[in-house]
Amino acid sequence: MRPELNLNYASFVIEYPPLPPLEGTELSDLFAVIRHTHEFESFRSVNGGAVLESEGVRRVEIDRSKLAFQEAIEGDFESVAESAVALTQTVQSDLHVWQFRVDQVTLRAVVGLGEQHLSAVLQERVLALRREQYAALGNVSLVALRLFGSERGVVPFDWQVEVAPLVADPHFLYLETVIFPNALGGEAESVQNGLRTAYEFLAGNVARFVGTFLPSWQTFEGRRQA
Amino acid sequence: MRSREPDRSALRSVTPDDRTRNARRKAPETDPSWGRVDFISDLMRLSRRMSDEINADPAEAAALRESHDQVREGRIVSQEELEERYRRQDEEERQ
Numbered sequence A: 001m002r003p004e005l006n007l008n009y010a011s012f013v014i015e016y017p018p019l020p021p022l023e024g025t026e027l028s029d030l031f032a033v034i035r036h037t038h039e040f041e042s043f044r045s046v047n048g049g050a051v052l053e054s055e056g057v058r059r060v061e062i063d064r065s066k067l068a069f070q071e072a073i074e075g076d077f078e079s080v081a082e083s084a085v086a087l088t089q090t091v092q093s094d095l096h097v098w099q100f101r102v103d104q105v106t107l108r109a110v111v112g113l114g115e116q117h118l119s120a121v122l123q124e125r126v127l128a129l130r131r132e133q134y135a136a137l138g139n140v141s142l143v144a145l146r147l148f149g150s151e152r153g154v155v156p157f158d159w160q161v162e163v164a165p166l167v168a169d170p171h172f173l174y175l176e177t178v179i180f181p182n183a184l185g186g187e188a189e190s191v192q193n194g195l196r197t198a199y200e201f202l203a204g205n206v207a208r209f210v211g212t213f214l215p216s217w218q219t220f221e222g223r224r225q226a
Numbered sequence B: 001m002r003s004r005e006p007d008r009s010a011l012r013s014v015t016p017d018d019r020t021r022n023a024r025r026k027a028p029e030t031d032p033s034w035g036r037v038d039f040i041s042d043l044m045r046l047s048r049r050m051s052d053e054i055n056a057d058p059a060e061a062a063a064l065r066e067s068h069d070q071v072r073e074g075r076i077v078s079q080e081e082l083e084e085r086y087r088r089q090d091e092e093e094r095q
Helices: A026-034 A077-095 A118-126 A131-137 A189-211 A215-225 B016-020 B039-056 B058-072 B079-094
Strands: A007-015 A042-046 A049-054 A058-062 A066-072 A100-112 A145-151 A157-166 A169-181
Touching (some): A026 A077, A058 A077, A077 A189, A100 A189, A118 A169, A169 A189, B039 B058
Antiparallel strands (some): A145 A157
16 A cells, blocks of 8 residues: 555445354453554443544544444554554454454545635536525525435445545645445455545545646646656 | 543544544644544534543432422522532531
């Protein structure tokens, strides 16, 4: 995996057949194992499951039938992906999860593209709506796109993409890709495959799509290819 | 009397999703040390937790019920009266 886009967020959810109720010290023992390899500020039991968390940085929810991982990426994506796979392996082996399904993978990136107000670009170059049509809504401050689709290749998956101006500063482009793989897996590597697929879709298909209506994207692409 | 300082541990922690989601913040000017918290839901949670704490203490729960009854029945009609009552309670506890 050779990331080129600066991602700021990665998350995934895996689901597995419900385990027997997690009892006694099972979860705290698991935390003790995980903390050898992964740093978390806190651990707490919640409704028969557990939440491991470093506030604002990494959060993992584990219960009888699901593991949900999310991380605000501050370093490189590849390390986050490796760390996520290792953590999945630990949970899988400690709780005896023999099969699971990657339910969804989400990646987000924020890209600075210069002076253009990206809401205006989307409004003028992408949507065939006249300015007066927006009036029905009242005061529209930003325009964004959300698209849904299905990839029917060797690895089929459904996807959801958001192309938007960053609300906090509309001169930045916000890209979010969520993929929903349709395959069962038993190996932690399927998490890595899910992350890789999501990244390739974001850096490939989504990037090409954005380039069709956003000239400054070409400059950005040139810089990141250099 | 119990301290009325907000207990930060009662607040929902800020998750990576909160930090990176592309959404309008309800309180963008929020003190950075609090993170980008959703103020409304956090305050609701905080008030529920304070209420749970008060109800867990029979004496305090009784005092709170008494205050509510007095307000409902019109025996206490002003904020000043309530504040005066709390001030007196604090003084009694100090003594």
